[in-house]
Amino acid sequence: MAREYDVVIVGAGMVGALTAVLTAQKGLTVALIDKHSGRYTLSTPPAYDARVSAISKLSQKLLEEAGAWQRIAQDRLAPYHKMAVWDGLGDGYVDFDTHYQQGQTLGQLVENAVLCNALMKSVHDTRGIDLYFDDSVVVQRQVDQGVEIDLASDRQLQGSVLIAADGANSQVRHQNGFETVEWDYGHHAIVTTVEIDQPHESTAWQAFGEEGILAFLPLPSVDDKHYVSIVWSVAPDDAEQLVALEEADFCKRLTYAINRRFSALSITVPRMAIPLRQRHAKQYVQEGIALIGDAAHTIHPLAGQGANLGFADVSALVLILVKAHQRGEMLGSMKVLRRYQRARMLDNIAMSASMEAFKRMFMTQQPIVVRLRNMGMKLCHSSATIKRQLVAHASGIR
Ligand SMILES: Cc1cc2nc3c(=O)[nH]c(=O)nc-3n(C[C@H](O)[C@H](O)[C@H](O)COP(=O)(O)OP(=O)(O)OC[C@H]3O[C@@H](n4cnc5c(N)ncnc54)[C@H](O)[C@@H]3O)c2cc1C
Structure with missing residues (x-):
């Protein structure tokens, strides 16, 4: 029955x-x-x-x-107030933060x-x-x-x-x-936890470049050491190669891919590569x-x-x-x-x-598209109205 x-x-x-x-x-x-x-x-x-x-x-x-939510220990939550995005193939950069909406976070990172x-x-x-x-x-x-x-x-x-x-x-x-x-995105996402050389400033950092799409996402600091979770989306062959690299070489590649904004010092958990579809x-x-x-x-x-x-x-x-x-x-x-x-x-x-x-706009290296997207990013960066909309979108309250 x-x-x-x-x-x-x-x-x-x-x-x-x-x-x-x-x-x-x-x-x-x-x-x-x-x-x-x-x-x-x-x-x-x-x-x-x-x-x-x-x-x-x-x-x-x-x-x-x-x-x-109330059951999650505070030391496992990392609020982020700001997002910073740049184009590794030009000088395009945009950041936005909750300065535009008082007393707010954009969201929180949690395992x-x-x-x-x-x-x-x-x-x-x-x-x-x-x-x-x-x-x-x-x-x-x-x-x-x-x-x-x-x-x-x-x-x-x-x-x-x-x-x-x-x-x-x-x-x-x-x-x-x-x-x-x-359809396949033609990307695998490498994920792991990385110790970096300086505070992440409660910011989600994202670089679009020749090395793929790389995010450094804030995690709680421990004993004055600073950690980020990375999501590094790259072509499947590159992912295989990057996962197989010695830790020190992997960290060097990471530091380069994040435009040396941070130095990656070590990884604290094994790397995983997840096919994206x-x-x-x-x-x-x-x-x-x-x-x-x-x-x-x-x-x-x-x-x-x-x-x-x-x-x-x-x-x-x-x-x-x-x-x-x-x-x-x-x-x-x-x-x-x-x-x-x-x-x-x-x-x-x-x-x-x-x-x-x-994904398509940032993965192309056609000069005209690269120029246009860099101009677009700079335009966004200089407009308070666009930034307010980006904040609302990122925090899910649009
Ligand atoms: C690299 C990466 C980064 C991401 N980052 C973010 C992010 O920052 N923010 C965000 O919002 N999203 C993010 N996502 C997406 C997010 O991880 C998924 O959308 C989310 O985990 C989906 O949850 P779900 O419960 O639908 O599915 P799942 O988490 O896959 O859960 C499915 C459940 O079903 C069970 N199950 C499966 N098959 C069966 C079966 N036949 N019988 C019984 N049980 C079954 C499994 O055991 C599992 O418990 C990310 C995804 C990836 C790949």
Whole structure:
């Protein structure tokens, strides 16, 4: 006999876990399934986890609502007030800071494992969520009242709606024939934690140049030593070579690629290279099923927006499901789920398109484009109005 829920969520990463907490808080019953154990081992600073995310203020608010943000230790959070971007093939430079919006940060850097760990504590403390961890969906079928699921553990669940939050390679998306538009960015992102020679000034630094796209993202200092998380997007062959370099040689290349603004002294965790792929589901919903977060869309990390878009999906979907539940509507009906798709798709497409445009504009070395983009950056740098808009965009409050 299948156990019945209002909502069945596949994937308890940051997007799925947040969805579970916010829906259960509103009185819906939730099953949360993950092939992972749901336990996170946190590293000890300065060996900060290689995977970090810049969390916008809007996303932070949602995480606070879920009671997760408050559980993150202050010494694992790095607020940033400023972004500084330059073009390594010219003299184009733009920076913007919260000077234009008083008393504000642009967002905070946090390790993915730390964030997921905090969310998992909220999941455990929220009534109405049943956990099916170390488990996965084997078969799923449509039934009159929604979706029925057989788990690998032989248990059976039924949900009025199935939410796929199972990440970029979503099995739910594949199994249900959702079509995607996708292509390789031709980049792998090298991530690691680096000790640098001077304070990062709570600034997210980004250099576009011959050496690829390189971000130095602030992390908390330890014993007066300064650390950044790097995301270095380069061609796949270059990534392989850079990951294989001796540490000292890698640091030399980093120092050069960041235009010697900082000297990279050492790395504190092993380097990882992550292939980057743009992907967008043509539809986010089918009868009984909704895709959310990376299961619906992945974008280039150059603006640090992937998880923030996923959290915005969560906010929209939860609101729509809770309202539908109060009105007694079928949660998995196309009438209800299309509201979510309408609420989110255009925003997500717009962000994907701008990331693609940015990447193309900065990766070309055609002299005319290089000149134009350097002029554009200088123009932005001299305009308070444009800077105000950039601040609003980066902090997610536009
Ligand atoms: C280099 C890099 C830097 C980034 N930086 C930023 C940033 O600064 N800011 C930002 O906002 N975003 C950033 N992103 C994007 C961000 O990391 C992702 O958007 C976010 O992690 C997606 O979360 P998710 O919960 O949708 O998916 P995931 O984190 O992939 O979680 C999916 C979950 O589903 C589970 N799962 C998978 N398959 C199954 C299955 N078959 N059955 C059961 N469970 C399953 C997994 O175990 C996992 O727990 C970055 C991405 C990259 C690659």
